Amino acid sequence: MIPSNDYIYIERVLNGDLAAYTHLVNKYKNMAYTVALKIMRNTEDAEDTTQEAFIKAYQQLHSFEKKSKFSTWLYTIVYRTAIYNARKNQIKTQQINEEVTFEYESYENDFLKTQDHQKYVKHAIDRLSEKEGLLISLFYINENSIAEIKTITGLSESNIKVKLFRARKKLKRELKTLLKHEINTLL
Amino acid sequence: MSNLKNDILIKWIKNIDLDAPSADFTDTLMEQLQINVELDLASDEPFTDLVNLPDMDNPSSSFSEGIISKLEPKRTTIPFQPIIGKKVVGIFIALMFILVSWSFLTSNTVHSNPSGDSEFEVISNVLSSFLSTFNNESTIIALCIITINLLLGIDFLYKKRHS
Numbered sequence: 561m562i563p564s565n566d567y568i569y570i571e572r573v574l575n576g577d578l579a580a581y582t583h584l585v586n587k588y589k590n591m592a593y594t595v596a597l598k599i600m601r602n603t604e605d606a607e608d609t610t611q612e613a614f615i616k617a618y619q620q621l622h623s624f625e626k627k628s629k630f631s632t633w634l635y636t637i638v639y640r641t642a643i644y645n646a647r648k649n650q651i652k653t654q655q656i657n658e659e660v661t662f663e664y665e666s667y668e669n670d671f672l673k674t675q676d677h678q679k680y681v682k683h684a685i686d687r688l689s690e691k692e693g694l695l696i697s698l699f700y701i702n703e704n705s706i707a708e709i710k711t712i713t714g715l716s717e718s719n720i721k722v723k724l725f726r727a728r729k730k731l732k733r734e735l736k737t738l739l740k741h742e743i744n745t746l747l
Numbered sequence: 748m749s750n751l752k753n754d755i756l757i758k759w760i761k762n763i764d765l766d767a768p769s770a771d772f773t774d775t776l777m778e779q780l781q782i783n784v785e786l787d788l789a790s791d792e793p794f795t796d797l798v799n800l801p802d803m804d805n806p807s808s809s810f811s812e813g814i815i816s817k818l819e820p821k822r823t824t825i826p827f828q829p830i831i832g833k834k835v836v837g838i839f840i841a842l843m844f845i846l847v848s849w850s851f852l853t854s855n856t857v858h859s860n861p862s863g864d865s866e867f868e869v870i871s872n873v874l875s876s877f878l879s880t881f882n883n884e885s886t887i888i889a890l891c892i893i894t895i896n897l898l899l900g901i902d903f904l905y906k907k908r909h910s
Contacts, residue, residue, distance in 0.1 A: 579777075581777070589773065607772065610768060682763050697765075700761055701765060728757075731760075
């Protein structure tokens with residue numbers, strides 16, 4: 561189950577080689593941060609949460625049972641830490657939501673000027689709810705399986721599938737003009 | 748058409764770059780971990796036990812008093828000095844010896860007693876002869892000399908006891 565490379569580094573960390581943890585941090589920090597950002601909706605809080613999660617993971621590494629991937633185990637810690645911190649900072653998160661809306665409105669205005677799909681798709685994902693955005697990131701970007709997402713989020717498999725379906729539908733609606741243009745180009 | 752839209756959408760999503768934390772994220776994290784590791788080491792039980800000894804050995808109750816007494820300046824003991832110097836005492840003794848000897852010799856010549864009286868009579872003769880050497884006018888001087896000799900004797904005994 562575990563990529564052998566990760567296993568070697570985990571063993572080294574468990575044997576007291578702190579520097580070996582740097583490899584694991586560098587390998588998984590972006591996805592861990594993405595998970596935290598989807599929940600926190602604030603870059604500063606997301607970074608703090610990711611850092612906190614990595615520290616927790618290090619402290620609990622001896623309890624990692626190797627039944628799942630290290631990344632799945634790590635993202636579970638990140639997700640739970642983010643949920644906990646987001647509840648503490650609920651007011652702050654609401655203020656950030658307003659900023660996201662503003663950015664999205666500005667994107668629609670200058671849509672015809674740019675064809676940067678990545679930028680608009682990213683904005684559209686940011687417009688989704690916390691869990692929908694997280695599921696899209698885990699399932700499509702990080703290519704986690706439904707079972708792994710279930711482990712990370714604690715949601716049931718059916719619930720994950722429903723949320724993924726709704727998230728895709730919302731994205732299609734948000735990006736319909738862009739999609740039409742793309743289809744017309746292809747056809 | 749719907750499937751095509753789906754495929755395009757999924758392709759776009761997969762192409763999105765992940766969000767990335769700040770450039771110094773790893774360094775900051777590792778630094779934080781290093782501090783945590785050091786703190787964990789510091790809180791190790793053996794170390795804690797060593798630092799926080801349950802009962803410290805206590806010195807005796809008179810320890811503080813002993814220290815304080817050592818810190819106090821030493822009491823200055825006043826050495827007992829003789830009132831009159833040794834040289835003066837020597838001169839007086841020598842003078843007395845000469846006077847008594849002279850008186851003794853004089854008394855032997857003036858109040859010779861061939862029958863051989865008792866020792867008491869000899870001493871009384873010497874004393875009377877001694878006093879007569881000063882004539883009657885000088886009796887006061889003789890008494891002063893005797894008083895001074897008594898005082899010197901007392902001074903000698905007192906000094907001997909306290910030395």
